[in-house]
Amino acid sequence: MELTVREALNQAMSEEMRRDKDVFLIGEEVAQYDGAYKVSQGMLKEFGPKRVIDTPITEEGFTGLGIGAAMAGLRPIVEWMTLNFSLMAIDQVINNAAKTRYMSGGQFAFPIVFRGPNGPAEFLAAQHSQALQSLFAHIPGLKVCAPSTPADAKGMLKSAIRDDNPVIFLEAEMMYSWKGEVPDEEYLVRLGEAAVRAEGQDVTIAGFSKPMRNILEAAEALEKRGISCEVIDIRSIRPLDEETIFSSVKKTNRIVVVDEAWPFASVGSHISHLVTTNCFDYLDAPPGLVAMEDVPMPYNREMEKQVCISTDKIVKAAESVLYL
Amino acid sequence: MINDKKIFLTLLADMLLVRRFEELVARMYGLRKIGGFCHLYIGEEAVAVGAISSLDLKTDYVIAAYRDHGHALACGMDPGAVMAELYGKETGCSKGKGGSMHMYDAGKHMFGGNGIVGGQIPVAAGLAFKIAYREEKGVVLCFFGDGAIHQGSFHESVNLAKIYNLPIIFICENNQYGMGTDFRRVSAIDDLSAMGKSYGIDGKQVNGMDVLEVYSEVKKLSDEIKKKPGPGFLEIKTYRYKGHSMSDPAKYRTKEELAEYRQRDPIELLKVRMIDAGQLDEAEYKKMDDKAKKISQDAADFAESSAQPALDEIYSDIFA
Numbered sequence: 016m017e018l019t020v021r022e023a024l025n026q027a028m029s030e031e032m033r034r035d036k037d038v039f040l041i042g043e044e045v046a047q048y049d050g051a052y053k054v055s056q057g058m059l060k061e062f063g064p065k066r067v068i069d070t071p072i073t074e075e076g077f078t079g080l081g082i083g084a085a086m087a088g089l090r091p092i093v094e095w096m097t098l099n100f101s102l103m104a105i106d107q108v109i110n111n112a113a114k115t116r117y118m119s120g121g122q123f124a125f126p127i128v129f130r131g132p133n134g135p136a137e138f139l140a141a142q143h144s145q146a147l148q149s150l151f152a153h154i155p156g157l158k159v160c161a162p163s164t165p166a167d168a169k170g171m172l173k174s175a176i177r178d179d180n181p182v183i184f185l186e187a188e189m190m191y192s193w194k195g196e197v198p199d200e201e202y203l204v205r206l207g208e209a210a211v212r213a214e215g216q217d218v219t220i221a222g223f224s225k226p227m228r229n230i231l232e233a234a235e236a237l238e239k240r241g242i243s244c245e246v247i248d249i250r251s252i253r254p255l256d257e258e259t260i261f262s263s264v265k266k267t268n269r270i271v272v273v274d275e276a277w278p279f280a281s282v283g284s285h286i287s288h289l290v291t292t293n294c295f296d297y298l299d300a301p302p303g304l305v306a307m308e309d310v311p312m313p314y315n316r317e318m319e320k321q322v323c324i325s326t327d328k329i330v331k332a333a334e335s336v337l338y339l
Numbered sequence: 340m341i342n343d344k345k346i347f348l349t350l351l352a353d354m355l356l357v358r359r360f361e362e363l364v365a366r367m368y369g370l371r372k373i374g375g376f377c378h379l380y381i382g383e384e385a386v387a388v389g390a391i392s393s394l395d396l397k398t399d400y401v402i403a404a405y406r407d408h409g410h411a412l413a414c415g416m417d418p419g420a421v422m423a424e425l426y427g428k429e430t431g432c433s434k435g436k437g438g439s440m441h442m443y444d445a446g447k448h449m450f451g452g453n454g455i456v457g458g459q460i461p462v463a464a465g466l467a468f469k470i471a472y473r474e475e476k477g478v479v480l481c482f483f484g485d486g487a488i489h490q491g492s493f494h495e496s497v498n499l500a501k502i503y504n505l506p507i508i509f510i511c512e513n514n515q516y517g518m519g520t521d522f523r524r525v526s527a528i529d530d531l532s533a534m535g536k537s538y539g540i541d542g543k544q545v546n547g548m549d550v551l552e553v554y555s556e557v558k559k560l561s562d563e564i565k566k567k568p569g570p571g572f573l574e575i576k577t578y579r580y581k582g583h584s585m586s587d588p589a590k591y592r593t594k595e596e597l598a599e600y601r602q603r604d605p606i607e608l609l610k611v612r613m614i615d616a617g618q619l620d621e622a623e624y625k626k627m628d629d630k631a632k633k634i635s636q637d638a639a640d641f642a643e644s645s646a647q648p649a650l651d652e653i654y655s656d657i658f659a
């Protein structure tokens with residue numbers, strides 16, 4: 016059936032809550048308001064206020080509460096209204112969720128999902144337009160997902176909820192209304208596996224989340240000029256499916272990595288480092304990186320467009336690694 | 340309470356300006372001249388206007404959250420620069436880089452504008468720390484919402500302000516809702532003015548629909564603080580007529596509730612009081628209202644005719 020990303024996420028949470036009574040959803044405006052972006056629409060009605068829980072605006076508190084509940088055996092889904100506000104809670108995530116298992120010699124598990132929209136939307140200025148994947152991907156002990164299709168959104172969120180580890184699940188405001196086919200029957204998408212969206216010979220373009228649309232558009236534009244692109248949707252940032260990326264590069268000998276975060280110490284720059292060290296003998300050009308300009312996001316729309324990644328920037332980066 | 344016609348007229352004019360300015364902002368948002376998150380201050384005018392009018396911004400400071408157009412205007416910021424900021428133009432107070440949530444004017448001691456709920460509260464304590472450190476006379480007004488009061492940042496800051504005797508007034512603008520959430524649903528207590536008590540700060544509830552009460556209470560407290568530094572805390576009860584932001588239809592409250600608050604409209608209240616006291620007549624009021632509309636329209640015209648920022652400006656203003 017055809018679903019939006021928003022509906023797919025809603026189905027994933029609802030199905031898992033029907034399946035396991037330890038799963039609950041907590042966050043700002045998730046219950047009575049049906050979610051700030053309506054991802055939890057109707058869930059209060061179905062599951063009641065015991066399992067779909069509105070919080071005060073206290074990110075550190077309710078995130079930590081989720082972590083404690085997970086530590087004691089429940090399976091919380093913590094919604095951050097946007098990832099910008101996860102910064103209020105990041106100590107709980109990094110110091111408690113990610114490390115306690117290790118510090119306790121493996122006594123505890125943290126089956127918890129932290130999810131919400133990440134990355135710039137439009138016109139929201141510097142504090143509300145941040146792609147924060149690098150911060151979370153940096154931390155051992157966290158899994159990080161960033162799907163780009165309704166089918167992956169659903170299948171990966173279900174896997175994340177069943178996972179016994181803390182998972183940061185990155186969505187995007189602009190993606191919530193994207194539509195796509197989703198299997199009718201129950202399914203899971205395993206975490207840690209990239210997807211090859213298009214096979215090609217001349218250049219690999221790899222990315223995740225919202226930029227996948229720009230990547231597919233860029234690939235189409237390049238195909239029209241006779242340049243064959245292999246498109247990889249990384250979708251799981253940690254664990255990272257290095258094999259799929261490396262074998263593609265060994266075939267095409269060129270790669271452009273797209274990551275809408277800032278370029279300094281980013282997921283994208285790390286992947287380009289991995290490719291350089293692991294595929295050095297196969298590369299015909301240094302890896303290209305398309306990232307956000309290394310500045311806070313301005314409010315003015317034209318400036319904002321200048322700062323964000325775009326289809327055009329991806330095409331140019333591909334041309335550059337092809338020496339065109 | 341005060342009884343000074345000159346002050347009354349200033350308060351009335353300032354509230355009218357915020358009201359008409361915000362109404363025009365709503366229209367211009369509809370025309371897509373303005374975008375993104377845009378939180379209007381209509382209904383709450385008496386809070387920023389009453390509180391800030393009692394200050395001397397040469398020595399005092401103001402810091403607020405993202406619902407900041409009213410505070411910006413009350414600080415005497417140029418309406419043209421505020422509107423141009425909303426339009427994202429180069430003549431905006433933040434050169435088009437900040438937008439609705441990020442109004443700043445260093446010279447006028449308006450220190451923002453903050454998009455993170457509770458984010459400005461510790462910073463406000465820091466502004467007060469500077470006043471104390473340099474042994475100046477000023478006081479800081481720190482505005483935040485009924486939603487923000489539960490953030491750790493509030494509780495940490497009031498404690499810091501108390502132990503360091505900082506000259507600051509924490510002003511909780513209780514407009515009853517944080518986004519779609521009735522404040523009573525997410526607060527252990529309904530009387531938010533009690534929140535300072537466990538930090539040794541006596542709070543007080545103030546009627547935020549009555550600009551004279553707001554003005555007097557803030558003035559009294561800031562005079563006290565200037566004599567004997569230390570934090571104060573006011574819960575100012577108010578109401579926002581519009582949704583949380585331009586995209587919120589506000590279905591979580593009843594029409595009756597809104598109508599009830601409109602009955603206590605802060606502008607109407609002062610207007611009627613002044614007419615009853617023989618300090619104002621309808622014709623004079625109309626003139627004031629027309630002036631507020633004209634200033635707003637001039638601001639929009641200025642914003643419209645201003646240039647877009649140069650694109651390479653994206654790289655400036657990162658480091659000092």
Ligand SMILES: Cc1ncc(C[n+]2csc(CCOP(=O)(O)OP(=O)(O)O)c2C)c(N)n1
Pocket residue numbers: 043072074096100103406454455456457483484485486487488514516517518583
């Ligand atoms: C840390 C953080 N969490 C969540 C948000 C999203 N958000 C923006 S405004 C708001 C409600 C705040 O309510 P309140 O403090 O009462 O201020 P009001 O909007 O009523 O003026 C929320 C949840 C945010 N901007 N920052």
Ligand SMILES: [Mg+2]
Pocket residue numbers: 484485486512513514515516517518
């Ligand atoms: Mg409020």
